[in-house]
Structures are given as structure tokens and as C-alpha cells.
Amino acid sequence: NIANMSFTTNVALGVDDRTRHFLYCTSTPRTAAEKDATIHQEDYGGATVKVDQPIYNGRDKEDLTLDAASFELMRCPTKLSTEDFYNIQAGDADLAIKYNAEVETFVAKQLGCEKVICVQSQVRNGEKEGENGVGGYAGGGPHTDSSAVSADIFALNTLKANNLKGGDYKRYCYLNLWRNIGNEPIRDNHLGCLDERTVVKPDDYIIKDVIGDGYEVVQYQLSARHATQHKWYYFPSMTRDEAILFKQMDSDGSLSGRVCFHMSVSDPTATKKAPPRQSIEIRMMCFWKDAVLDTMPTSDNVHRDVLQSPKEYAAQLKGSNNLASASLFQLV
Numbered sequence: 001n002i003a004n005m006s007f008t009t010n011v012a013l014g015v016d017d018r019t020r021h022f023l024y025c026t027s028t029p030r031t032a033a034e035k036d037a038t039i040h041q042e043d044y045g046g047a048t049v050k051v052d053q054p055i056y057n058g059r060d061k062e063d064l065t066l067d068a069a070s071f072e073l074m075r076c077p078t079k080l081s082t083e084d085f086y087n088i089q090a091g092d093a094d095l096a097i098k099y100n101a102e103v104e105t106f107v108a109k110q111l112g113c114e115k116v117i118c119v120q121s122q123v124r125n126g127e128k129e130g131e132n133g134v135g136g137y138a139g140g141g142p143h144t145d146s147s148a149v150s151a152d153i154f155a156l157n158t159l160k161a162n163n164l165k166g167g168d169y170k171r172y173c174y175l176n177l178w179r180n181i182g183n184e185p186i187r188d189n190h191l192g193c194l195d196e197r198t199v200v201k202p203d204d205y206i207i208k209d210v211i212g213d214g215y216e217v218v219q220y221q222l223s224a225r226h227a228t229q230h231k232w233y234y235f236p237s238m239t240r241d242e243a244i245l246f247k248q249m250d251s252d253g254s255l256s257g258r259v260c261f262h263m264s265v266s267d268p269t270a271t272k273k274a275p276p277r278q279s280i281e282i283r284m285m286c287f288w289k290d291a292v293l294d295t296m297p298t299s300d301n302v303h304r305d306v307l308q309s310p311k312e313y314a315a316q317l318k319g320s321n322n323l324a325s326a327s328l329f330q331l332v
Helices: 032-036 082-090 093-111 148-161 310-318 323-329
Strands: 007-014 021-024 048-057 071-075 115-124 171-180 190-194 205-212 215-222 232-234 242-250 262-265 279-288
Touching: 007 215, 007 262, 082 093, 082 115, 082 279, 093 115, 093 171, 093 279, 148 171, 148 215, 148 242, 148 279, 190 242, 205 310, 215 310
Parallel strands: 021 205, 048 232
Antiparallel strands: 007 048, 071 242, 115 279, 171 242, 171 279, 190 232, 190 262, 205 215
16 A cells, blocks of 8 residues: 555764764775875764654655655656666767756746756666666765755856856756656665755754765755654655656745755665666756746855865865864864
């Protein structure tokens, strides 16, 4: 009975320990010399605790909408085959253009925005991880893929890369569309999404620097402070004709759903015969020309000239004469 398909899973949540949390996720491990050149002596920094978190079936929850909860399940058929999606991951540019166009048309219609620009996609399958760029499941704990400052900069960069003028738009949304690409319903390693209306603001948003191969991004880690009131949802038995839209950041601050904490959740009720989850997520920037409030970033109002690289700043602090003072006043 799908209506009763809820379960509890153990997740790692952050603790606001008054330090700047960070994570290195580079393909090549850092050398001892690289670690010694920065205050980041380990690849991960920031306190965490394990919490048993209920994950509820969201299929009967009609109020789980994009602007209210920060995510929404939608019917979204695709013309691409399972093999097509793996070929996209392997570098087939023509298929990528085809899927981008399909997604951009769908999202523009659903959101009523004037411009949608797909920027990156990732196929995931736990049994094929590492094959032609296929990724594993993102089960390291609740996270957002961006933050207010990182999404603002990404919006500005996306406009510039596509020869668009920021002054022509009044709102952006950094969005993700996640779908099953297999021919069987998803039975395990579901996408779990947190109803942002149950998150305490700003208490539950811990700033976290993520440093990878050729990129640095500021994300939010979810605090354990109010875990007992957080409401997590998944959609059991998702088919390839369905998709979850979830937000990385919406510039419209009047909405209750602006950024979605999410994670891969292992289902303890799944049988050993459950097929591996096959999914694709595709990230995009959406822009509106008309909005009640003009919430678009500019290089001036984000004060881009004073923004720093988290990686470079950590190296600067290594050379500080007063690291204890820096950790208290500069990192917190």
C-alpha cells in the first residue's frame, strides 16, 4: 500500500559549532603540502551528529508545491530512452541539446518564466558509478547545492555567458529537475526533500564551503537544532514519466519555498532484489521579466569586488599571526 510507505533513516546533521564548515571533494586527494598550506588540515570540517529522521510519503500531500515547500512532483514524460541518458553522460552533445530543449520548454510552461537555461546534468547509478562519468548516490546527508551568494553569482555568470542583460529580468530561480531514467519504478535510494516551511530561519542554515575540481561553492548544511520539527518527504515508486522539481535558490524572498535541502535516502523496506536506482538531475537558471519585486542581483548590490575565494582565504589565515583570533572573528 503506497499510501503507508513511510520509514525512518539515520542521517548526519550539522551542528553550529561557531566555525566555518567546509568540504573538499576533489577527485585527487590533497597532498600533505597542500594541507599544510591552509588551515584546512582535514578534508572535512564542522561538527555533525547522527539523528533518526522520519521520511514521509509525499504522494497524497497536495500542498507540497514548488513555491510553498521548495519542491514539487510533476508529470513529465520524456522522449529519451534509458540508453540516451547514459549517452548524454558519456558526452553525446546532440542528445544533450535535445534533452535540454525538452526540459526548458516544460519548465518555462510550468513556472511561467520567460527564459530557462539548462547548465549541467548528472546521471546516477550506484552499480555503474565511475563508468563514463556516472555518479553514485548523494547520501552524505542533507544539503543544498548552492546558497544566496553563490546562486546570485551563478545567475550573473549565466546571463553573461548567454549574452543576456540582467536589467531585462526581475527574478531568477536556480532549479533542478530530477527524474527516474529506468523502465522500472524506483524502489530504493529515493530522493528525499525537506519541506522548507518546517525549517527555522535563519537558525537551521549552516554555511558550508565546498571545494571541488575547478570550482568553489558556498552551500547550506542543515542544523540538527530543530530536527524534531523537520518534515522530510519522498515519492515512492517514481516512474520515468514523473519528475521532481526542487529549488537551489529563488531570488524572491517573499516565498516560503526558496531553497531545498535534499539527500538520497536508503529505504530499509526495500528488498535485496530491488533494481539499482537510475536517475538524472539537470540544473538550470530560470528568469522572469515581470515580478512584484525586483530581486535580481547585480555586481554592485552583491558587492562582487569584495567577495573572496574560500580556498584562498583559508590559506591566508594559515599565515595569520593570530589564528585564534581569526577563527573566532573571521571564520564564525
